Amino acid sequence: MNEAPDLPLWAAVLVSLLVVAGAAITLIGSVGLVRLPDFYSRLHAPSLGATLGTGCILIGSMLCFGVLRDRLLIHEALIALFITITTPVTMMLLARASLYRDRVEGNRAAPEHDPEPTEP
Amino acid sequence: MIRRVLPHPFLFVALLVMWLMLNQSLAPGTFLFGALVAFGGSWAMVALDPPKARLRLSRLPPALRLAGRVLIDVFRSNLAVARIILGGTERRTHSGFMTLRLDLTDRYGLAVLAIIMTCTPGTQWVHYDPARGTLLLHVLDLVDEREWANLIKQRYETLLREIFE
Numbered sequence: 315m316n317e318a319p320d321l322p323l324w325a326a327v328l329v330s331l332l333v334v335a336g337a338a339i340t341l342i343g344s345v346g347l348v349r350l351p352d353f354y355s356r357l358h359a360p361s362l363g364a365t366l367g368t369g370c371i372l373i374g375s376m377l378c379f380g381v382l383r384d385r386l387l388i389h390e391a392l393i394a395l396f397i398t399i400t401t402p403v404t405m406m407l408l409a410r411a412s413l414y415r416d417r418v419e420g421n422r423a424a425p426e427h428d429p430e431p432t433e434p
Numbered sequence: 435m436i437r438r439v440l441p442h443p444f445l446f447v448a449l450l451v452m453w454l455m456l457n458q459s460l461a462p463g464t465f466l467f468g469a470l471v472a473f474g475g476s477w478a479m480v481a482l483d484p485p486k487a488r489l490r491l492s493r494l495p496p497a498l499r500l501a502g503r504v505l506i507d508v509f510r511s512n513l514a515v516a517r518i519i520l521g522g523t524e525r526r527t528h529s530g531f532m533t534l535r536l537d538l539t540d541r542y543g544l545a546v547l548a549i550i551m552t553c554t555p556g557t558q559w560v561h562y563d564p565a566r567g568t569l570l571l572h573v574l575d576l577v578d579e580r581e582w583a584n585l586i587k588q589r590y591e592t593l594l595r596e597i598f599e
Binding site for chain 1 (some may be wrong): 452455458504508512515517519520526527529531532533534535537548549552553554555556557558559560561562568570572574579580582583
């Protein structure tokens with residue numbers, strides 16, 4: 315069995331708070347997949363986990379390994395970068411595929427034509 | 435001359451640094467393999483033939499300002515969307531599509547705007563029409579369309595145009 319890492323109490327509390335907060339936000343995002351009424355609304359839910367959820371967990375991880383001085387904090391930065399630039403690709407693909415399908419099939423979930431531009 | 439062998443020197447360096455960071459070592463083997471990966475990557479980029487982007491140091495301050503704004507907005511909209519998800523049924527029925535006329539035309543600027551819009555829970559980039567310069571968005575809390583249009587144009591688009599145009 316692994317020894318628990320030797321974190322000082324304040325760091326242990328902060329790290330656990332951050333990780334639990336990140337997990338909770340990701341969970342709320344997943345609950346959103348069930349609670350939101352239609353496909354386009356559901357697209358908004360997973361980004362909770364991809365932004366603030368991941369962010370909290372990554373900051374917790376940086377704090378933990380920063381205090382332990384085990385290694386440099388580069389992996390977390392790379393994870394944040396890659397998640398930020400790859401998630402939108404999937405989301406946009408899903409949104410556009412759904413829009414295309416709804417328009418071809420004439421579903422009422424999507425507008426047949428783009429609404430008139432809103433002028434600020 | 436260097437571009438005959440290395441078509442995208444910046445990309446090469448960036449990929450090599452990324453590889454070394456991922457492996458967290460500077461051993462000659464890692465270095466060599468990283469160089470190989472970076473070399474392949476920069477030649478793959480040639481096939482994609484991206485339009486030229488210029489890096490200018492004078493664009494750093496607006497870029498940092500934009501990054502700060504996005505961080506704040508992502509945090510706030512996370513809380514807002516969480517509240518909608520956990521709130522009553524009525525709160526969840528305000529979603530809808532809206533269109534927005536964009537003055538930003540630079541491809542990289544649009545790409546960054548797409549990332550911002552999609553990463554912020556509550557707004558979803560759906561379709562950009564380059565001929566008309568309009569953007570179709572899906573918004574989870576579409577109560578006042580003008581407010582969203584103002585937010586996107588003033589908070590993001592002005593800075594993006596400063597950075598990319």
